[in-house]
Amino acid sequence: MIKVSRASALLVTGLLVTGLALPGLAEETATAESRTPRPVISEFLSADPAVQRQFSGVIRGQDVSALAFQTSGRLATLDVEAGERVTKGQVLATLDQITLAQDVDVAEAAVSAAQAQADFALSQYERVETLLARDVATTAQIEAARANRIATAAKALSARADLAQAEEAARYGQLVAPRDGIILSTDVEPGTLVSPGVGVLEMADPLGREAIIDVPESFAQVIPENAAFIVQHRAIGVPPVSARLTLMEPIADTSLETRRLRLALIDPPEDYRIGTLISARYDSDAAPVTTLPKTAIAGSDAAPGVWRVAASDGARHVVFTPVELGAEIGDRVVITQGVEPGTEIVTRGVHMLQDGQEIGERQP
Missing domain, CATH: 1.10.287 (Helix Hairpins)
Incomplete structure (x- = not known):
């Protein structure tokens, strides 16, 4: 027969009482956690800085x-x-x-x-x-x-x-000369024996001018059809002109991973002569290209979405918003439709959120 002291009995009893109280304590803890705003990492949707790059090019004859x-x-x-x-x-x-x-x-x-x-x-x-x-x-x-x-x-x-x-x-x-134009190049020298149909020189229409630029393959995948560009003359004091994407070469330069773009100049001044060196950048004000980290995409492959941060009654909560995705650029993906620039989007922990769940204040 085992004898138990009073102190031992009280200790055992205390353990039993504590053990009986654990489930209630867990419920209180869970309730407290649910009331606590969940900390998240977010960012404001904005135009992708990659499209703000400038690309060197040259003015060529369009015809x-x-x-x-x-x-x-x-x-x-x-x-x-x-x-x-x-x-x-x-x-x-x-x-x-x-x-x-x-x-x-x-x-x-x-x-x-x-x-x-x-x-x-x-x-x-x-x-x-x-x-x-x-x-x-x-x-x-x-x-x-x-x-x-x-x-x-x-x-x-x-x-x-x-x-x-x-x-x-x-x-x-x-x-x-079959028409007025500008001689671009001469391919032969006097004394050369030429054959019928073999080009002797190249001539371009002086009125039809376009800008030729080479851009990275990743950039070419992002910009839309008929994208707007701003073309800048290299000379100081010459105003920039607007241009429109007319053709993207179908084959990329595999050695440089670039694509050639042809931009039609819109009402260019005389300073933009054929052969002039220029720089061009994508006009993001006309059609902004917005991207988010891939970690911000929730939902399913068939119905992707993001957690948009909204505020009401002095609290911040998340709202699931369907989006349409575009091309992937490294660890980011283009958002083509669903949310507007300037919207705060949760970028981490998106699979642990629920619609309407309260989140913490954004830290600077």
Whole structure:
């Protein structure tokens, strides 16, 4: 039989009483915690600073065409240089006219010789035909005369075609400007043997100008179609101009991870000449690009949302707000719709919140 002292009995009894009181104490603690505003980490939704970067570029002609001769020959003169303005009908380059004239003379001589052979073959055929009617010539002779007549007639026809080609080449010995424009580049030097259709120089329309910039792949994924840009001239005192995205190259430069953008300038002044160096930045005021950390996204993949911070009756609480997501940029994601810039959004602990739950004050 085990004897228990009074002190021991009181100790055991106290433990029992304490043990019986634990569940009630836990409930009181849980109630107190539920009344305590939950601390969270948040940030105000704003335009992503990445889109505020400036990108270097150059002004190019919007309508660029390569000019070429329609005939082959040796380039005799090239009367324009890169950057020069030209007018419609102005002679830009010429081929060696002496060589072209010689080609015409050679072709004319070939026609005369071929025609003489054709005439002689025809007379030979007529003579053999007369002899055959008198039973003096043989069938083999008339067949040979006929074949010779046909062959020489074909040679004469070919020679006349060569003459027409030489005469046409002589007429196309000058390369003229099809319209007013600016010469962008010259690709050959005098003395070079050029072929038909091979570009000799590039000319651009002076009125149609665009800015060419290269941007990171991550930036290209964020900006919307027809995005607005602000283009700034490198010279001091020249005002900036507005531009609109017209084309994004479909293939990225894998070595630099960049994409080329073409921006159409809107009413640019004369200072923005073709070849001018510029810098361009995305006009976030026209269409702000807002991002949040991926940790701020709650809900499900099919129905994503964020916890928006609202205030009422002097307290702060969270409200679940559905959003539409865009491209991911590193550890952040673009918010395309659902919340406006300036809204406070919870960015950490989003999976532990409940709609309407009170949260603590934002600390500076």
